[in-house]
Amino acid sequence: MTSTSEIILNCKAFRKNIGFIRSLLDEKTIISAVVKGNAYGHGTHIVIPVLERMGINHFSVYSSPEAKDAFYARTEDSTIMIMGFVYDNDYKWIVRNNIEFYVSGLDELNKAINTAKELNHKAIIHIDVETGMNRTGLPLNKLKEAIAIINSNPENLIIKGITTHFAGAESIANYTRIRKQIKVFKSRVRLLNKYNIYSEIQHVASSAATINYPDTRMDLVRTGILIYGYWPTKESFIQYIHRKKDRTDPLERVLSWNSQLISVKKVSEGEFVGYGMSFQALKETYIGIVPVGYTNGYSRSLSNNGHILINGQKAPVIGSVNMNMILCDITNIPNVKIGDQAVLIGKDGDTEISFSSFAEMNNSMNYEILARLPENIKRSFIE
Numbered sequence: 025m026t027s028t029s030e031i032i033l034n035c036k037a038f039r040k041n042i043g044f045i046r047s048l049l050d051e052k053t054i055i056s057a058v059v060k061g062n063a064y065g066h067g068t069h070i071v072i073p074v075l076e077r078m079g080i081n082h083f084s085v086y087s088s089p090e091a092k093d094a095f096y097a098r099t100e101d102s103t104i105m106i107m108g109f110v111y112d113n114d115y116k117w118i119v120r121n122n123i124e125f126y127v128s129g130l131d132e133l134n135k136a137i138n139t140a141k142e143l144n145h146k147a148i149i150h151i152d153v154e155t156g157m158n159r160t161g162l163p164l165n166k167l168k169e170a171i172a173i174i175n176s177n178p179e180n181l182i183i184k185g186i187t188t189h190f191a192g193a194e195s196i197a198n199y200t201r202i203r204k205q206i207k208v209f210k211s212r213v214r215l216l217n218k219y220n221i222y223s224e225i226q227h228v229a230s231s232a233a234t235i236n237y238p239d240t241r242m243d244l245v246r247t248g249i250l251i252y253g254y255w256p257t258k259e260s261f262i263q264y265i266h267r268k269k270d271r272t273d274p275l276e277r278v279l280s281w282n283s284q285l286i287s288v289k290k291v292s293e294g295e296f297v298g299y300g301m302s303f304q305a306l307k308e309t310y311i312g313i314v315p316v317g318y319t320n321g322y323s324r325s326l327s328n329n330g331h332i333l334i335n336g337q338k339a340p341v342i343g344s345v346n347m348n349m350i351l352c353d354i355t356n357i358p359n360v361k362i363g364d365q366a367v368l369i370g371k372d373g374d375t376e377i378s379f380s381s382f383a384e385m386n387n388s389m390n391y392e393i394l395a396r397l398p399e400n401i402k403r404s405f406i407e
């Protein structure tokens with residue numbers, strides 16, 4: 025399918041971000057690249073082989089369909105770990121292919137065991153314990169039941185990991201809550217050990233915890249947003265950088281999103297532009313049209329609000345973002361013509377539309393904008 029815009033991934037940036045994460049970790053700590061949400065919009069099928077070339081051999085996804093995408097994208101025998109939902113129909117495929125998965129409830133545990141019995145092939149599980157986020161994970165009473173079930177089926181399971189997830193390690197406001205979760209996690213591990221359940225690895229850290237809570241790095245870190253070159257929040261960047269002499273950002277954004285101008289026109293003073301009356305030209309204004317709209321992942325909240333780059337200069341988005349196009353003000357940019365590149369995200373010369381500033385304009389998080397980039401946009405990478 026052809027699309028009106030394209031996404032380009034910069035391998036140098038991937039290498040830099042991985043190098044940065046690596047520099048924080050002990051040698052033995054595994055980096056799991058989180059590739060849920062179509063690799064945060066970057067494209068699982070293209071991201072996995074590129075990261076494998078850079079030495080990453082562990083990938084985390086949310087669901088069993090995402091695990092299939094990752095499985096068919098990989099070019100090496102990389103580990104795939106499902107942190108969330110498995111469809112009933114997928115248990116057999118998962119167990120047979122040694123896909124690892126979280127067990128967050130007794131139902132999942134029983135399905136894992138039954139599938140393993142049926143296939144005569146061990147299921148590789150990570151015990152997800154509830155420590156205070158109150159989302160998923162086994163609370164204490166269920167964990168005790170799980171212990172009994174696990175210990176009566178030792179031949180069907182490989183206990184690969186014990187894990188939990190933090191409720192907001194990206195903000196210092198949650199410090200006490202996170203410290204408490206770490207304590208609860210350690211006591212749950214002790215409980216499991218007491219009943220002779222030992223895991224090969226323990227892992228709890230996402231990007232934010234990897235940065236802000238060094239003692240959470242343990243055996244493996246599940247880093248998503250950092251891999252792609254973004255900080256989980258501005259606050260997590262400041263928390264990291266204020267301790268450093270060198271205050272340059274150690275991360276580089278991997279993704280650029282480009283389109284082009286398909287029309288250029290002049291509007292007289294006083295005219296309204298686009299649907300309704302949300303933008304009125306206060307003087308003679310030159311307008312460019314870019315064939316990308318909210319159906320292509322360009323958020324409507326950027327109406328009269330976002331910027332794009334034309335010839336290395338910022339052009340404000342004017343009027344409302346339409347389903348298939350946006351209008352921008354190019355009055356102050358010289359020599360603009362049809363066919364010129366329009367950078368929706370990324371750099372042009374020294375100017376950058378970065379996702380973080382983009383996210384702030386958009387009043388939503390990096391994660392959401394990235395994850396919403398549609399699958400049908402053509403993606404490629406440069407070295």
Ligand SMILES: *Cc1c(COP(=O)(O)O)cnc(C)c1O
Nearest residue numbers: 058107189230231246247248249
């Ligand atoms: C999404 C997710 C991560 C990765 O989060 P980032 O902030 O992108 O690093 C880690 N662990 C779990 C359980 C997740 O759902």
